[in-house]
Amino acid sequence: MKKEDLKLYHEIGTHATHLGEFWDKVLESALIVHGHLCGAMPLGFRAGRLALKALEADREPNMAKIALVETGTAHAAGCFADGVQLATGCTFGKNLIRKLEYGKWAVTIAIKKDGRAVRVRVKNEAIEAMFGGKFMDHRRRGVPPADVPKEFILESFKKTITRPDDEFLEASEVFTYTFPPAPKPSFNIDRCEICGEMVAENKLRVKEGKKVCLPCSEYMI
Ligand SMILES: [Zn+2]
Ligand SMILES: [Zn+2]
Secondary structure, eight states, X not given: OOHHHHHHHHHHHGGXXXXXXXXXXXXXXXXXXXXXXXXXXXHXXXXXXXXXXXXXXXOOSSSSEEEEEOOOSSSTTTTHHHHHHHHHOOOTTXXXXXXXOOOOSEXXXXXXXXXXXXXXXXXXXXXXXXXXXXXXXXHHTTOOGGGSOGGGTHHHHHHHHHSOHHHHEEEOOOEEOOOOOOOOOOOOEXXXXXXXXXXXXXXXXXXXXXXXXXXXXXXXX
């Protein structure tokens, strides 16, 4: 990571102060973690933050809510999901984010204890503007995001961070989301009898009388 990028991310972070106390730090951290400027990450960031606001909920420190992101894996602007993760604290490692693979720029945040949920989508014009911009032209030609000259993305990134929610986002009414039954987490570990590596106990499989990890078992689940 370049020193001038860190300075730039700090400066861009200051544009998020209008979102609330400390949001400048959240945005700066999001940029450091995400690693580049782009069109979709800030859209996810604003969508995630609006969902929290609609639910009157804080950024997630524990495991009390989930994010269902409607982007997929084989299309542009998937960075939306990182913006959602970093704004909401519903992260991959905490297992609080799912991709629904619809290829749509929307997210539902749902609170586990009472099922209160809201879906926030990016309005069509904002998505069309992102896909019609010079940054996306470079991406279509195969230029990696961090190699696109910043002049083609910096202003639109800042605009996404500073514009009013209702100009480019639409939040649903708060509704009740029904969570599918969740398996109990395992706090026990064991050793795979083939590769010898540690495995969470509930991920061990038995193959030919041996307790083995999934890759060694060659089972899919
Ligand atoms: Zn990105
Ligand atoms: Zn193994």
